[in-house]
Amino acid sequence: MKKFIANIVYDGARMVETEFKQCSDGRTVIASSSIVPNLEKYLTVPESVKRCYYLDANEKLVLFELYSWAKDDGKCQVAMDLVSLKLGISERTVRTCVKELVKKKFVQVSKQGRSNIYTFDALKDNPYLVLSEFVHEFIQNYYYKAGLLQDKEWVKAVGDEGVRLWREAVVDTLAKEAKKEEFYKPYLLRLTDTPDDYENIAISFTNELLELINNDVMKKASKLGLLSEAV
Incomplete structure (x- = not known):
């Protein structure tokens, strides 16, 4: 499990991995099920973030996408045009959303060479x-x-x-x-x-x-x- 999620979004990044088996009578049943680290397939976040009244729909989309790229240290480096492609919204909209997320203390942006590094603020007391x-x-x-x-x-x-x-x-x-x-x-x-x-x-x-x-x-x-x- 990503360590930053445990600290930032209360054990939020995880997915359920389920194995199935075929029975002799033709039925398919669950053989095993376990919680495994997020593999960029599923990302769950606290209800308070998903329903935050003061984040609009696009801001939430961008925040969740940035979360999905984060490493264990709670930082991510991803191009805004790639985020745009992933979400199906314009790059201009993505950049506007990032500015709002910074203003609202969900994300910090710093420079590393010519690249932006996105660091996630703790949600506690936001x-x-x-x-x-x-x-x-x-x-x-x-x-x-x-x-x-x-x-x-x-x-x-x-x-x-x-x-x-x-x-x-x-x-x-x-x-x-x-x-x-x-x-x-x-x-x-x-x-x-x-x-x-x-x-x-x-x-x-x-x-x-x-x-x-x-x-x-x-x-x-x-x-x-x-x-x-x-x-």
Whole structure:
């Protein structure tokens, strides 16, 4: 197993190697199965990275491709045009993604002669990952119906229509507001400067999202003539 993966992405690079055998009755069964080092066939990474709210789809593709080229020391050397060929996206897009990955503290780039060397930062306490998990915790607590009916009196009054409106507001707010740099950057700075204040930062983040969602959902309810029933 690649050592850097164990340190960087929590035992992430591995593949399952399975051997099959043919039985006399024509059946094919598994003879053995084992975990072996990644041979550039399969690469698994932590769920927090795969679903990171603050990495776009191409940034994840490029990051995972770079991971697959890494040696045990957590470094890789690969041409950007080759990454482009492997992923089926333009070289310009690949280079833009690398710049973003550097900015977001997933990758460091250094020079060795005329070649770039890519070194992977530890994921532990990466503020973008932490903030992303705040978002997923928010979804868990404020999107599903069971939690809403306990917390929102006006949702109870409006009923299923209220739940639908609330969910629309959650989706709209997360898509339009949570990814705006002016919204999330202050929280990134707080996570970087005062990581021990994790709980208070999470509370502030949640409360600001809730305020935005409440404003949005009240407008939606008002337009449909439901607001007077619910308050």
